[in-house]
Each structure stands twice: as structure tokens, then as C-alpha cells.
Amino acid sequence: MLQQPHLKDALLNLEERVATLTLNRHDLRNALTGSNLIEDIVAVAEWVNHCDEVSVLVITGAGSAFSAGGNIHDMAERGGDFAGDVAECADRYRRGIQRIPLALQGVEVPIIAAVNGPAIGAGFDLANMADIRIASSKAKFGETFLNLGIIPGDGGAWLMQRLIGYQRAFELTLTGRVIDAGEAQELGIVMEVTAPEALMSRTMALAARMAAQPPKATRLTKRLMKMAQKMELKEFLDLCACFQGMCHNEPEHLEAVNRMIAQMGQR
Numbered sequence: 001m002l003q004q005p006h007l008k009d010a011l012l013n014l015e016e017r018v019a020t021l022t023l024n025r026h027d028l029r030n031a032l033t034g035s036n037l038i039e040d041i042v043a044v045a046e047w048v049n050h051c052d053e054v055s056v057l058v059i060t061g062a063g064s065a066f067s068a069g070g071n072i073h074d075m076a077e078r079g080g081d082f083a084g085d086v087a088e089c090a091d092r093y094r095r096g097i098q099r100i101p102l103a104l105q106g107v108e109v110p111i112i113a114a115v116n117g118p119a120i121g122a123g124f125d126l127a128n129m130a131d132i133r134i135a136s137s138k139a140k141f142g143e144t145f146l147n148l149g150i151i152p153g154d155g156g157a158w159l160m161q162r163l164i165g166y167q168r169a170f171e172l173t174l175t176g177r178v179i180d181a182g183e184a185q186e187l188g189i190v191m192e193v194t195a196p197e198a199l200m201s202r203t204m205a206l207a208a209r210m211a212a213q214p215p216k217a218t219r220l221t222k223r224l225m226k227m228a229q230k231m232e233l234k235e236f237l238d239l240c241a242c243f244q245g246m247c248h249n250e251p252e253h254l255e256a257v258n259r260m261i262a263q264m265g266q267r
Contacts, residue, residue, distance in 0.1 A: 002051040005043040008036035011062070012044060017055040017211035018204065019048060026063025032122050033081040034071030038096055041126075045103035055211040055218055057107060058203055059130060060114035066139065067123025070097075075148065093153050097122060101155040104129040105226075108219045110210050114203040115139040115190065120178070121148075125156035128163055128189070131222070134206070135181040135190040136199045142178035143169075162229075164188050214252035 004012055011022040021044050023030040023037055032038055041059075048054045061067055074080035081096050082089060104111060104126075113130035118140045127133050127141070143160065145152045152173065161169035164187050172179070181193045194202050210218065220243045228236055247253050 001053050002047065005040075005047050007040040007043065010037060010040040010044070014051075014054065016208060017053060017215070018058060018207040019044070019051075019054045019056070020058045020060065020204075023059070023061045023067055026061075026065070028071065029065040029068035029118070030061045030063070030123065031068045031071040032097055032100070032126065033069075034074045037067075038100060042099050042103045045107050049106065049108050052215065055109055055213070055215045056207040057109055057111045058114055058207055059111065059126070060200070060203070061116050063117070064138075065117040065123070066113075066115045066119040067126055068118065069121025069123040069125075069144075072148070075150075097154045100126065101129055101159070108222060110207075110218070110222055112203055112207055114199055115141075115181075116196070116199055118142075118178075120144055121152075122154045122156070125152065125154050125159055128156070128159040131225075132206070133184075133190040134192045134194060134199065134203050135184060136196040137181050137193055138196050139181040139184070139190075139193075140178050141181075141184050141189060142176065143173045144176045144178065146174065147176040160189075214250070214256050216250050216252055217247050220247065 004014070009023070009025045011024050013020045021041070025031065025035045025037060028035055030037065044057070048057050071080065075082050081092050084092065110132070111130040113127040113133045115127050115133055115135040117136065117138050119127045120140070120142045121144050124141050124143055143152060143156055145156070151157070157173060160173065163169070168187055181190065184190045185193050192202065224240065224243060227239065231239070
């Protein structure tokens with residue numbers, strides 16, 4: 001198995017083909033800036049793509065928050081990721097937090113965000129980078145950048161409107177209001193809301209169901225789901241034909257077919 005990356009501010013666990021990344025800076029409410037979480041997330045994304053033993057990635061937070069997004073103390077002091085003139089600040093974004101959406105967009109396995117608490121600003125956007133979101137009833141969500149006089153610099157304006165549509169994303173972004181888990185589910189931001197104590201068990205049950213699928217076909221299927229968003233049907237079907245040819249020639253396909261035949265024979 002490929003050696004796990006060394007993480008400074010996050011924890012990584014791999015069990016039964018499910019990798020769980022836990023943001024572990026409760027003292028900063030898991031803020032992505034002013035910590036090593038950007039480097040940790042990017043490192044895990046790269047590791048997942050090269051580790052054949054991983055079929056699902058779960059992202060959650062330690063402590064009371066999922067992620068508070070940007071470190072507002074650094075903002076107030078014009079330090080850390082927010083220091084410098086216009087060009088310097090822009091370069092810090094490109095070399096810093098903007099690496100997260102690019103890295104997670106390229107992850108080949110399903111990503112599930114288990115949102116244990118507030119996901120605010122860039123923390124909200126981090127949750128939206130996952131394929132599926134399951135939220136604790138204690139979770140809150142806010143695209144709060146305008147409240148601080150800044151824009152969603154990590155891609156939030158691109159992410160959310162693709163998730164819930166332009167009009168609803170516009171309202172949440174331009175008002176900067178914070179919503180609870182129930183409204184987030186109504187809007188389609190989260191798929192399910194659970195009691196806090198049931199969040200991880202429900203998330204891991206879903207992850208286990210996905211991880212039990214043939215791993216190579218799972219990665220190809222996610223790639224198809226992503227590419228379907230930007231391809232015309234004819235070209236997409238050509239790609240499906242190529243991917244299907246690959247699947248039919250993989251040993252895992254025959255193994256799955258034989259399992260299905262055996263199950264049918266038992267009925």
C-alpha cells in the first residue's frame with residue numbers, strides 16, 4: 001500500500017477501503033488559513049488518487065466546527081495568507097486556498113463531507129466540493145464573504161450555483177446569511193440531516209456501500225459523472241463506450257458477474 005502522507009493539522013485513517021480525513025485544528029475552529037490544513041488536504045487528495053486501496057474519501061472536522069473558513073484574525077492584521085499588495089495577495093490565493101478546489105475536483109473516488117458543525121465561508125465551500133454532504137443537526141452553513149467585505153475567493157461562486165442553481169446561490173451569497181441544517185437540506189445543499197451522534201455511523205455506512213463496489217469501475221464512473229456536466233451527448237457516449245470496453249476487460253467485472261449469478265442461484 002502507498003505510504004500515507006505526513007499531516008500536520010489533520011488526521012487520516014484508512015479502513016475497509018474508506019479513507020477518513022479529519023480536520024484537527026479545533027483551536028482555530030478548523031480554519032483553512034493560518035494553519036497547515038491547505039497542505040494537508042491537497043496532500044491527501046494526491047495520495048487518494050495514487051492509492052489503489054482507497055475507494056471513498058470522507059472529510060469531517062474534529063471538535064464543534066466543520067470549518068470556519070478563513071482565519072479572521074489574520075485578515076484583521078493583514079497577515080498570513082492575506083498579507084501584501086494586490087498582486088501579492090492574489091498570488092497567495094493562487095498558491096494557497098485555491099489549491100483545495102483544484103485538488104478535490106481531481107479526486108477520482110467519491111467524496112462524502114460529514115458536516116459535524118458550522119461550515120462557514122471557505123468551510124462551506126469545502127463541503128460543497130464533496131460529491132455528497134451529510135450534516136449533523138448542529139451544522140450551519142454560510143457563504144459569509146460579503147459580511148467581511150470580500151468575495152468568495154476559493155471558487156464558492158462557481159461551486160454553489162452548480163449545486164442549487166443561480167438564484168438560490170445568489171441569494172445566499174449576496175445576503176451572507178447563515179442557514180441551519182434543515183434549510184440546507186431543503187435547498188439541496190445536504191442530502192441528509194442526522195442527530196449529531198449518528199452522523200459518522202450514517203456517513204460510514206454510505207461510504208462502506210460505495211467502497212464495496214468494484215474499485216476500478218467506481219473511479220471510472222465518478223469520472224463519467226464529472227465529465228457529463230460539460231460534454232455533449234454524442235461525445236459523452238463515445239467516452240462511455242471506451243470506458244465500458246475497459247471495464248469489460250477487467251477481472252473485477254467477471255468477479256462481480258459471477259457473484260450476481262451465485263446470488264441469483266440461491267433464490
